[in-house]
Amino acid sequence: MTRLVLTLAFLAVIALLAALMWWGYRGRARRQAAVLPAFPAVPDGLLAKARAGELAELLPPSTGVYASTVTDAGWQDRVAVGDVGFRANATAHLVAEGVLFDREGAAPVWIPAGSVLAARTEAGIAGKVMGRDGLLVVRWAVDGQGFDTGFRADDKDDYDTWVPALGALNPEVSNGD
Template identity: 30%
Template sequence: MSKDVSTLIVIGLVVLLLGLMVAGWYARKRRQSHIGVPLQPPADLPSEHPSFSGKYVSTTLGCDQLNRVAVHSLGFRGNCTIEVHPAGVAVFRAGERDIWIPRDDVRGIARATWTIDRVVEKNGLQMIEWTLDGTAVDSYFRMDDPEACEKVLAGVVGNERESQ
């Protein structure tokens, strides 16, 4: 077999695999189309509440750390800032839709060591368990100061779980 034929076969396989990956992502989005759109943070949030910077890692279906939520831009990682308010938690994500998690929708907070495509040191991820339009989801964050963030979240949310 000539070098040109081998190169074309490899390029064809790479294109096929990329096409299958894209098709899989869109199939996941269709399966998750029932999940509601996250609320936007209220415009009148006071600015004097605690704010924490870090990375938004992912949102997964509740208690299923390997099932990423792909709809409503929840499947993309990026920098974020979390603001903790008595009425809920605001997540401001760089380049993506901001998220408002009302206090009544928070099911718990915990620490995690891993989630879809991310493994860190023991309890290195901050997890907020919440309900998004009737669907249980878990959002994972890699905060710059996880202990302070967890302490403030626990004080506002008041239903912290034991670490995983």
């Protein structure tokens, strides 16, 4: 009988902790929805062309994992509005108009070229910590609000071409730290 009671108590604690995490994340989403600007929509036809392989891309697409998008307040301040804070397998496409993260099972993330502020490699971002230079991080802004979007490429050598290419995308971009 004691073993059963301990097991049930343990399961109750686990359920309570899961409910508290869900409640906290939902509260963060409500708070952020009131202050964060709307994310840019993917231009008409761009996603279909990307999936069909018909885009005029500046670099070959890079496959990997979209880690998350965080606010410029810190690398752990994950955006909870919509699904941009959720990790997903993705393909990154770089075109003259911007950067498209085509995520599997989630909405695509579009960063217009004029919004890009910086490109660099980092050790981590909310949802993914890889070690030195393990992630490509794009800093961008919408209506004065800064964001960092992290992407872990399957081939880390892609970063050597993506960081300078993002710099060429927007002449105002800062390459590096």
